[in-house]
Amino acid sequence: MIKLYGAPFTRAGRAVWMLEEVEQPYEIISKDPRSGETRSPEMLSLNPNGHVPVIDDNGTIIWESMAVNLHLADKYQKLMPETAELRGQAYHWSFWAITEAEAPLLDILMHSMFLPEDQRDPDVAAAGLETLKTPLAVLDAALTGKDYLLGGEFTVADLNVCAVLGFAAYIQYDFSPYPAIASWLGRCNDRPGAQKMGQLAMAAMAG
Numbered sequence: 001m002i003k004l005y006g007a008p009f010t011r012a013g014r015a016v017w018m019l020e021e022v023e024q025p026y027e028i029i030s031k032d033p034r035s036g037e038t039r040s041p042e043m044l045s046l047n048p049n050g051h052v053p054v055i056d057d058n059g060t061i062i063w064e065s066m067a068v069n070l071h072l073a074d075k076y077q078k079l080m081p082e083t084a085e086l087r088g089q090a091y092h093w094s095f096w097a098i099t100e101a102e103a104p105l106l107d108i109l110m111h112s113m114f115l116p117e118d119q120r121d122p123d124v125a126a127a128g129l130e131t132l133k134t135p136l137a138v139l140d141a142a143l144t145g146k147d148y149l150l151g152g153e154f155t156v157a158d159l160n161v162c163a164v165l166g167f168a169a170y171i172q173y174d175f176s177p178y179p180a181i182a183s184w185l186g187r188c189n190d191r192p193g194a195q196k197m198g199q200l201a202m203a204a205m206a207g
Helices: 012-022 041-046 065-076 084-112 120-145 158-169 179-190 192-206
Strands: 002-006 025-031 054-057 062-064
Touching: 002 012, 012 025, 012 065, 012 084, 012 158, 012 192, 041 054, 041 192, 054 192, 062 065, 065 084, 065 158, 084 120, 120 179, 158 179, 158 192
Parallel strands: 002 025
Antiparallel strands: 002 054, 054 062
């Protein structure tokens, strides 16, 4: 059985969704970064960086959320495009989500709700909102006229990008200026795996 270390409301939620898609049995071993659990000796032996998610896939240890999901898609041959050219596009969209979209989203979240109020800087949150406009315009253009990023089928590229943008749900971000993104998000988030990820994330946040 695959072991997933992390909390579903963190980047580990992306791995929950992917595990649901590949239909492999898995166990979530709760590790909440807010309590320092990700830096215990046990966790540091799995990921010396002290971050989650980490998976133990029957003895193979993988960390970094995009690496986890790409590994699962590749190993279990679910949502991984068939050609090298399309796989290359899946990789570039996955890493694009981290390098272009995630950082401003985290600035917004940290400085609008996650940090203690006396540590929040409204200017940082405002700058994040402004910065986010550029990658969202890129994504909206890429999705215009298509159901999914690589064409007509949902792939690991869609899962990874959608899961990163899922952070925007915490601030109820308005995607209406980006109609192609808005409709694409609806299609992605209607998938049972995405629904399961959301349910587990809400439960973990609550308690």
